[in-house]
Structure formats: C-alpha cells, structure tokens
Amino acid sequence: MEQELKPSASTNRYLRRWATLLGPFLGLALVIAVFAVLTGTPEKFLSPFNIRVVLSQTVIVAISAIGMTIIMIGGGIDLSVGSTIALTGVVTALGVNAGFDPIIALLAGILVGAVVGSVNGLTITGLRVVPFIATLGMLGVARGAAKWISGQEPVNTAPTWINNLVVTFPDPPWLMLAPGVWIALVLAIIATIVLRNTVFGRRVFAVGSNEAAARACGISTNRIRIAVYALAGAFFGLAGVMQMSRLRQGDPTVAAGAELDVIAAVVIGGGSLNGGQGTILGSMIGALIMAFLRNGCQQMGWPNFIQEIIIGTIIVAAVAVDQLRRKQL
Amino acid sequence: MSILELREITKNFGATAALAGVSLNVAKGEVHALIGENGAGKSTLMNVLSGAIRPDTGSILLKGRKYEPTNTLDARKNGITLIHQELMLAPHLSVAENILMGMEKTRFGWLDPRKLNELAGKVLVDFGHPDIQPSVPVGKLSVSAQQVVEICRAIAARSEVILMDEPTSSLPRRDVERLFEQIKKLKAAGISVVYISHFLEEIREIADSFTVLRDGVTVDSGKITDVTDAFLISKMVGRDVNDLFPQREALKDAQTVLSVQNMSAPPMLESASFELRRGEVFGIAGLMGSGRSSLIRALFGLEKADSGTVSIEGKPARLNAVPGNRITNGLGYVSEDRKIEGLGLTLSIADNITLTRYSACSKFGWLSRNKQDRQAADLIDDLTIKAPDTRQSVSQLSGGNQQKVTIARLIHQDAEILLLDEPTRGIDIGSKAQIYQTIAELAAKGKAILMVSSYLPELFGMCDKLAVMSRGRLSAPRPIAEWTPELVMQASIGAGTR
Numbered sequence: 052m053e054q055e056l057k058p059s060a061s062t063n064r065y066l067r068r069w070a071t072l073l074g075p076f077l078g079l080a081l082v083i084a085v086f087a088v089l090t091g092t093p094e095k096f097l098s099p100f101n102i103r104v105v106l107s108q109t110v111i112v113a114i115s116a117i118g119m120t121i122i123m124i125g126g127g128i129d130l131s132v133g134s135t136i137a138l139t140g141v142v143t144a145l146g147v148n149a150g151f152d153p154i155i156a157l158l159a160g161i162l163v164g165a166v167v168g169s170v171n172g173l174t175i176t177g178l179r180v181v182p183f184i185a186t187l188g189m190l191g192v193a194r195g196a197a198k199w200i201s202g203q204e205p206v207n208t209a210p211t212w213i214n215n216l217v218v219t220f221p222d223p224p225w226l227m228l229a230p231g232v233w234i235a236l237v238l239a240i241i242a243t244i245v246l247r248n249t250v251f252g253r254r255v256f257a258v259g260s261n262e263a264a265a266r267a268c269g270i271s272t273n274r275i276r277i278a279v280y281a282l283a284g285a286f287f288g289l290a291g292v293m294q295m296s297r298l299r300q301g302d303p304t305v306a307a308g309a310e311l312d313v314i315a316a317v318v319i320g321g322g323s324l325n326g327g328q329g330t331i332l333g334s335m336i337g338a339l340i341m342a343f344l345r346n347g348c349q350q351m352g353w354p355n356f357i358q359e360i361i362i363g364t365i366i367v368a369a370v371a372v373d374q375l376r377r378k379q380l
Numbered sequence: 381m382s383i384l385e386l387r388e389i390t391k392n393f394g395a396t397a398a399l400a401g402v403s404l405n406v407a408k409g410e411v412h413a414l415i416g417e418n419g420a421g422k423s424t425l426m427n428v429l430s431g432a433i434r435p436d437t438g439s440i441l442l443k444g445r446k447y448e449p450t451n452t453l454d455a456r457k458n459g460i461t462l463i464h465q466e467l468m469l470a471p472h473l474s475v476a477e478n479i480l481m482g483m484e485k486t487r488f489g490w491l492d493p494r495k496l497n498e499l500a501g502k503v504l505v506d507f508g509h510p511d512i513q514p515s516v517p518v519g520k521l522s523v524s525a526q527q528v529v530e531i532c533r534a535i536a537a538r539s540e541v542i543l544m545d546e547p548t549s550s551l552p553r554r555d556v557e558r559l560f561e562q563i564k565k566l567k568a569a570g571i572s573v574v575y576i577s578h579f580l581e582e583i584r585e586i587a588d589s590f591t592v593l594r595d596g597v598t599v600d601s602g603k604i605t606d607v608t609d610a611f612l613i614s615k616m617v618g619r620d621v622n623d624l625f626p627q628r629e630a631l632k633d634a635q636t637v638l639s640v641q642n643m644s645a646p647p648m649l650e651s652a653s654f655e656l657r658r659g660e661v662f663g664i665a666g667l668m669g670s671g672r673s674s675l676i677r678a679l680f681g682l683e684k685a686d687s688g689t690v691s692i693e694g695k696p697a698r699l700n701a702v703p704g705n706r707i708t709n710g711l712g713y714v715s716e717d718r719k720i721e722g723l724g725l726t727l728s729i730a731d732n733i734t735l736t737r738y739s740a741c742s743k744f745g746w747l748s749r750n751k752q753d754r755q756a757a758d759l760i761d762d763l764t765i766k767a768p769d770t771r772q773s774v775s776q777l778s779g780g781n782q783q784k785v786t787i788a789r790l791i792h793q794d795a796e797i798l799l800l801d802e803p804t805r806g807i808d809i810g811s812k813a814q815i816y817q818t819i820a821e822l823a824a825k826g827k828a829i830l831m832v833s834s835y836l837p838e839l840f841g842m843c844d845k846l847a848v849m850s851r852g853r854l855s856a857p858r859p860i861a862e863w864t865p866e867l868v869m870q871a872s873i874g875a876g877t878r
Binding site for chain 2: 248251252253256261264267268270271323326327
C-alpha cells in the first residue's frame with residue numbers, strides 16, 4: 052500500500068472547504084439579485100446608502116451569531132440570546148444614567164452577558180440539564196430580570212457616544228460604515244482565528260464533534276463548555292449594547308424571538324445542531340442574508356408576516372440543501 | 381434451480397469499493413450461508429438485496445426476473461425481507477402491528493384492530509406459535525419471541541427469501557436452538573434463507589451451501605458438506621492466519637510500568653490484579669460484558685473504581701483519576717467503539733491525531749497548523765492510512781483507516797502504556813495486519829501494551845501473556861505458551877480453570 056500526499060491534494064482540500072461556503076454565498080447573491088430586480092430600482096437597493104442601512108441593521112444579529120456559532124460548534128445551543136440582549140441593554144442604559152463613563156456602562160453590559168452565559172454553562176455541566184432546556188429557562192429568567200431592574204419601562208438615556216455605534220452615517224464620516232459594523236467585522240476575524248488556530252478553538256470543535264471522545268482524550272469538557280457559554284454570553288452582551296445604541300434606550304421587551312434569527316444565521320451558514328461544524332464566515336453571510344431579506348421585504352412594502360414566512364422557509368431550505376450536498380459528496 | 385441470482389454486483393462509497401464483484405446463487409428452500417470477515421461486504425450486500433441501497437453495476441434476478449428494489453418495502457413486496465442483527469421492532473406497538481407494519485390492510489385509511497389481530501394471529505398459528513398473543517406489546521416478549529415476530533413479519537409479506545444478518549450474535553444458546561427450529565420450518569415451507577454468521581459451527585449446523593466474500597468479491601461457493609472449516613477460514617482471510625502476525629521478542633529484564641492490585645469497579649469489575657512490563661503485550665480475553673472494558677476504562681479514569689491500588693512506573697497513583705491525569709502519567713486509550721468514544725468524526729485527521737497532545741504543535745495556546753499537518757502526515761505515512769490529505773474529515777475514511785487514526789493518536793501522544801480495547805474490531809484484514817505491525821513496533825520500542833480482544837487468534841498471535849476475564853474476575857496472568865484456545869474458552873465461561 053503506497054501512500055503519498057500529492058500537492059494536488061491540498062488544492063482539493065481548499066476546494067472542499069470553499070464548497071461548504073459556496074451555498075451561503077450563492078444564497079446571499081440570489082437574495083440580493085432577486086430584490087434588486089423585484090424592487091425595480093436596483094440602483095436604489097444596491098446604493099451605498101441602502102447597503103449602509105442593511106449593514107447597520109445586521110450588527111446585532113451578526114455579533115450574536117459569532118457567539119452562537121461558537122456554542123453550536125461546541126455542540127450546544129442557546130435560546131436565551133434575545134433575553135440576554137434585552138437585559139444587557141437595560142444594564143448599559145442604567146449604567147449610563149447612573150453617571151458612569153459610557154465605556155464602563157458598555158463593559159458592564161458585556162460582563163452581565165458573560166455572567167448569564169456562565170450560569171447557562173454551569174447549569175448545563177453541573178446540573179446536567181440539556182442546553183435546550185437550561186437556556187430556555189434562562190430565556191425566562193433574563194427577560195424577567197430585565198423587566199425587574201428597568202421597572203418594566205424602557206430606560207431612556209442621556210446621549211453619549213454609545214448611541215452612535217450603529218448609526219447609518221457615522222461620525223467621523225471617513226469611517227464609511229457605522230462603528231458597530233467595524234467592531235462586528237474585527238470580532239468575526241478574531242473569532243475565526245481563535246477557532247482555527249488556537250488549542251482552545253480546536254478543543255471546542257472536539258467537544259462538539261464527540262464529547263465522549265474528547266473526554267477520553269483528556270480534555271476537560273465541562274471547563275470548555277462553561278468557557279464557551281461565558282464567551283458567547285459576552286458577545287450577546289455586546290449585542291445588547293448595540294441594541295440599546297440603536298433604540299437609544301434600554302428596552303426590557305426588545306429582541307423577543309431574536310434567538311431564532313441568530314440560530315437561523317448560523318444554520319444557514321453551515322453550522323450544525325449536532326455540533327462540530329460551522330464557520331464564523333458562514334454565519335456572517337447567514338446574518339447578511341436575513342438582513343437583506345428583511346430590508347428587501349420592507350422596500351417592497353410587504354407586511355411583516357410575509358417576511359416571517361419567507362425567513363422560516365429559507366431556514367428549512369438552507370438545511371435541506373446542505374443535507375443533499377452532503378449526501379452527494 | 382436458483383430463486384435468487386446475483387451477477388457481478390459492485391458498489392462504491394466515495395473512494396472505497398464496498399462491493400467489487402459479488403455473485404451469489406440461492407436455491408429455493410435452502411439455507412445459504414454468507415461468510416466473510418468484518419468489512420468483507422456482507423452487510424452492504426444485504427442492504428442491496430433489501431433495497432436499502434442501490435448497486436452501481438451488476439444484475440439481480442429473482443425467480444428469473446429482473447429485481448431492482450427501490451426501497452425496503454418494495455423489496456418486501458417482491459418477496460425479500462431482511463432481518464437485522466438488532467431487531468427492528470417497535471416495542472410499544474402490538475405483535476400484530478409489528479408483523480403487519482407497512483402492509484396494514486386498511487379500509488379507507490381506517491385500521492380494524494380486530495382484523496389486524498386476526499391476520500397476524502393466523503400467521504403466528506401457521507408458524508407454530510399460537511402461544512404469542514397478537515395484541516401484546518412486543519416490548520413485553522422475550523428476545524427469542526421477538527425474533528419469531530420478526531420472522532412472522534417476513535412470512536406475512538409472503539417472503540420467498542429471508543435474509544438474516546448475524547441473528548444469533550446476541551442470543552443465548554437456548555434461543556439459538558429455537559431460531560434454528562424456526563429456520564427449519566421456513567425451509568420446509570420452501571422459503572430460502574440467506575444466513576450471515578461468524579460462527580462456523582452454527583453454519584455447519586444449519587446451512588446447506590455457502591458463499592465466501594472477501595474484500596467485496598465472491599471468492600468461493602459450494603456445498604457446506606464438501607469443505608472443511610480450515611478451508612473456509614483460509615478463504616475468508618485470504619492468507620494463512622499465521623502470516624498476519626509479526627515476529628516479536630519480549631524485552632529481557634524489562635521494568636514493570638503498571639501494577640494493578642485487587643481493583644474493583646462495580647457493577648462490572650469485581651477484581652483484577654496484574655503487572656505490565658515494558659515491551660510486553662498483555663492480552664485480556666473474555667466474553668463481552670465480562671468486565672474487560674470496565675477494567676480498562678476504570679484504569680483510564682472513565683469509570684469509577686471502588687477499591688484496589690494502581691501504581692504507574694513504580695510510583696503509587698490515585699485509584700480514581702481523570703483521563704487528563706492518566707494521559708500525563710503516560711497512559712493512552714483506544715476505545716472499543718471508535719465512533720462513540722474514539723473519534724470526532726466531523727473533525728479532520730490532523731485534529732483527531734493531535735487531540736491528546738496539542739502541546740506538540742502549539743505554543744502558548746496558539747496552534748501551528750503547519751506543524752500539526754506535518755506531524756499528522758508522518759503518522760498517516762507510518763500507518764499507511766489511506767487519505768487524500770491531513771484535513772480530510774475522518775468520517776470519509778473506511779473503518780480500518782479510522783481505527784488506524786485512533787492508534788496514530790496514541791503514537792502522537794507518545795503514550796508509554798497503551799490500553800487497547802478491541803483494537804481491530806470490525807476492520808479489514810489489511811488494516812488489521814498494519815495495526816499488528818504497529819503494536820509490535822511499539823512494544824519493541826519499550827512501550828507496554830494491554831490489549832482486550834474477543835478474537836482469539838489475535839491474542840495468541842500478539843501476546844506475551846494472557847489472562848481471562850470471567851464474570852468480573854480476572855484470572856491470574858500466565859505466559860501465552862501455557863494457554864490453548866480451549867483453556868481460554870473454558871475460563872471465559874467460568875467452567876473451572878483449575
């Protein structure tokens with residue numbers, strides 16, 4: 052039996068890797084093309100202005116999807132995203148109102164997100180509650196906490212630079228895109244590198260791919276899982292800050308159902324509910340697909356329920372196409 | 381006259397040829413044994429016949445007519461039914477519902493439970509089992525009664541060919557005899573049975589003719605009474621069994637690296653004591669569920685041990701440790717089930733190989749993918765793992781190559797003491813030979829190897845000493861020369877070793 056690693060093998064490898072991202076890319080191109088045609092004014096739909104709007108609207112889902120991708124690669128799921136966004140948004144708003152420096156308020160939001168995530172991780176590993184249920188519980192708890200500390204009222208804040216994080220026209224103008232878009236982009240790149248090039252990242256993959264095998268390889272799987280949820284929680288916290296920035300207030304009822312958008316973005320991007328699979332780039336494209344869809348529907352003047360039906364259909368279609376592709380490979 | 385005729389069937393999965401030219405002739409009313417090593421293609425062939433997968437090329441004739449089933453129900457309607465190794469019954473449904481599953485007689489979509497029970501009852505009575513009530517949930521029946529239900533399902537579908545995939549592997553002897561009675565009844569009714577089994581004694585007892593598969597090809601067929609067991613084995617293995625195992629010499633005056641005294645890990649392991657030296661291959665035989673795996677798993681920190689002492693490299697070690705701790709102490713583990721506890725199937729070969737010791741290819745938590753690739757490529761070469769590149773996901777590899785990856789991981793880990801649980805289960809003969817070779821090389825380098833196996837030839841071919849686990853108790857280890865296969869079997873079933 053001879054064995055050699057031919058140079059052509061590595062080109063195959065890249066082809067294969069890109070093939071998994073081809074679907075989401077094509078999907079994005081298709082969505083953009085369809086709405087460019089449907090709206091009848093492609094120059095408007097693809098105008099720098101509209102693209103800025105869409106990108107700003109993507110920030111919250113995109114940042115959350117980074118966290119969710121890490122969780123899903125690790126074999127978990129988090130249904131408490133929306134509630135965590137609301138809670139951390141309220142915390143940030145309260146922080147600003149209490150007279151703290153905005154950066155402190157922002158960090159407080161992120162920290163609370165990380166704490167919520169840690170609690171999820173501890174519930175899952177310590178009490179052996181499956182992630183679906185543990186985070187379903189947190190969905191209620193975090194939402195309740197947000198309402199409690201806000202007195203069930205949106206918390207209005209004095210204007211600070213936090214309010215400018217996701218504006219369509221950034222200040223200074225040379226930024227071109229809202230600061231939040233750049234933050235999301237940088238975080239996506241960092242997360243990609245961490246997942247790909249660090250021992251921690253590869254262990255997350257190992258735990259998600261086969262937890263029993265990871266344990267037998269001496270990996271402390273519980274520690275990894277808690278770290279994953281805490282890290283993702285921090286991302287959700289930052290998303291909460293962005294949400295507060297967008298509304299210019301901490302609204303305890305905001306982002307209900309956001310978990311579905313976030314999970315959909317990851318799944319459309321090639322993430323698997325079975326763990327061990329997924330890419331940040333894919334999830335970002337998934338988030339963009341959803342944002343362009345919503346934006347396109349709005350421009351068409353279609354009612355909200357049409358958007359919901361389309362998005363629901365696309366999630367299922369994306370996964371079905373992915374299954375077909377896997378069968379053929 | 382043959383009722384079922386297969387000509388030159390081939391089937392490829394990706395790059396692996398599962399079937400590379402299988403021909404098979406089954407006569408009406410005969411029991412035809414399909415024999416072959418694991419990975420020879422028997423299960424794939426069964427799946428082709430039962431309509432679960434479609435062959436790439438070749439033709440199948442059923443009663444002289446072309447047979448191309450589109451799915452398993454279609455196969456059943458055409459008269460071919462597969463009875464799986466693990467029974468495919470819905471335990472909460474009644475016997476009648478199970479027997480008629482998929483072919484229920486309905487009137488405008490409405491089921492008539494009385495009619496259902498009547499039909500199923502008739503099949504049961506005709507088959508000589510009026511004792512089984514059609515309305516009872518299947519989960520309440522004994523395993524052998526459940527098997528009768530499976531067979532009756534095939535009869536109810538008016539099957540003319542029944543395929544049985546290792547039907548006795550999980551049955552006690554008494555139930556095996558009952559099954560054979562059922563098969564004889566089928567024969568008497570003119571129904572043909574294709575019977576897969578590893579046990580040659582069983583095949584002699586029940587089969588009329590045989591076909592041997594090796595590496596997806598039919599290598600021989602004929603009347604079972606015309607051939608000897610030794611002939612069948614040589615056909616299955618494709619070479620003399622003795623060539624499989626490398627020549628080994630035990631190291632002299634080697635130091636003891638692992639000492640286990642009176643270890644217990646309830647409920648499976650009652651007590652085990654042994655010592656393992658450098659350069660030694662120590663085999664543990666015994667039946668499945670005798671506590672062999674518990675011993676290894678408890679040693680590696682995957683199960684809780686209750687009492688006993690463990691010392692590693694002469695130093696006392698904690699009785700209960702986590703796997704990470706054992707790995708630090710130089711232990712390495714290969715699970716008996718690579719899919720459940722061995723590999724991250726969606727991960728690349730490189731990741732799987734370096735998983736236990738990322739430190740060898742990373743600095744301060746940063747992975748050098750180049751280094752990782754190079755280390756993985758070296759081991760891929762050493763173990764002749766057939767793969768296009770190091771980033772190929774392990775799920776795309778054949779079973780034998782997957783198993784080699786689990787061994788490669790231990791080498792990458794640089795484990796001093798290797799705990800191998802069924803290291804060659806369910807893999808092709810070429811991979812087996814490679815793994816034996818690798819184990820011998822590791823032993824020659826002074827590694828200590830503890831090997832659990834159900835396959836006696838491999839224990840006798842590889843080990844320096846052997847002990848037998850029976851009902852949770854490990855016998856005293858003895859040099860391999862003092863054992864014979866008969867003694868091992870006796871000790872396994874606890875029939876008095878002394």
